[in-house]
Amino acid sequence: MRWARMVGALTSDHRVTFDGVVRVTDGPATVRYRWRLDGRTVDDGSVRVRRSERLRHVLRPTASGSGTMTLEIWGPNRDADRVRYRVTCASAAPVAGVESVRVEPAGHNGPCPEGENGYYWLTARATIKVSAATTVAYRWNWSTPGHFDAPAETFSGPGEREVSHRFGVTATPGAVTNARVWVEISSPNTARSAEVPYSITCT
Template identity: 30%
Template sequence: MHFSARISVRLRGAPVTVRYRWVADDGSRGPVRSAVFRGRGTAYRTVRDYQEFDEDTRGWQRLQILGPGRFLSSRARFDVRDCGEDDPGEPDPEPVASATLHASPTSYTGPCGNGQSFTFTGRISVTDGPATVRWRWKDSLNSGAAENTIRFSGTGPQSETVSIPWGPGASGTYWMQIEILAPNTATSERAVVSLTCT
């Protein structure tokens, strides 16, 4: 049986080495492995594991991040039956969500105080459905936006567009992101805007 998980890392120029291992419901733990991420922004990498079962069983397996920081993925549940058959089948992999984001306009210079705002437009996607995605807006002012939910009822890859007007109200450089909270964790690239009040 194949298991897969996608690791996301926020990069600021320096390479980041992520240490991880697979853990199961019976308490077993796989060997510690590592993956090196380079570049800037948010990078992703899919890691995989394979397990063989000789008898009918059920349980779960998930990925444990050991460093930097500690994190446990959601559980990938499995149910193995009829091991004597030639093709017992495998459960479908859990959907993975991701997001992209851009701003319009990206800069403004002029009088302020008349409700000037930037429009941030994003696209939230899943690799398969049905799926429920929990997400929220995240900005450089740490505004603490509430969580949102999108339900994808179809099958196969799907996406939905979201947008928000945002006016910081004072000169400066600001950014906005979309943060995915479930079924996995991920963040879009930062959409950066510049405001100059005259």
């Protein structure tokens, strides 16, 4: 057997395969064997061998680690071969997404207060989710058109967070705004939310 090494993002499909060859000089013969991982028996059995027979054991790692796998032939004639192995699990790249975009209020038809600087003010909200620790760069977009580059959000681990942005539309009588708002993520990956409509009519 030879040194085994695996590096990468660990999934349920990953495995370390150990192969060994059993040979007999005066066959056929029934050979008893066992696989031992760091001194602990993880598989055993017997095999009928004419001249040589390949044996295999599959290890499905669940975390980074290293150790020794030994194939032992036991009975009247004893023999063994061993190999070192190492598994290094790389962290999967963080993924960010955005959902639950909404505008408050989403609709208004009636008198609009002058508000600040002649605008009727609304608040857009959304939920950003991440799979691991990361910093998310994103912006708000409007179909009117326009956009706002929001301050980046830093996450210390997987989770979600509500973000919001206050914006204004013209509040003078007769002003009508029919538009849509959405969020675009530019880092650590690209993602785009659904477009959410809102309608403001000032009378």
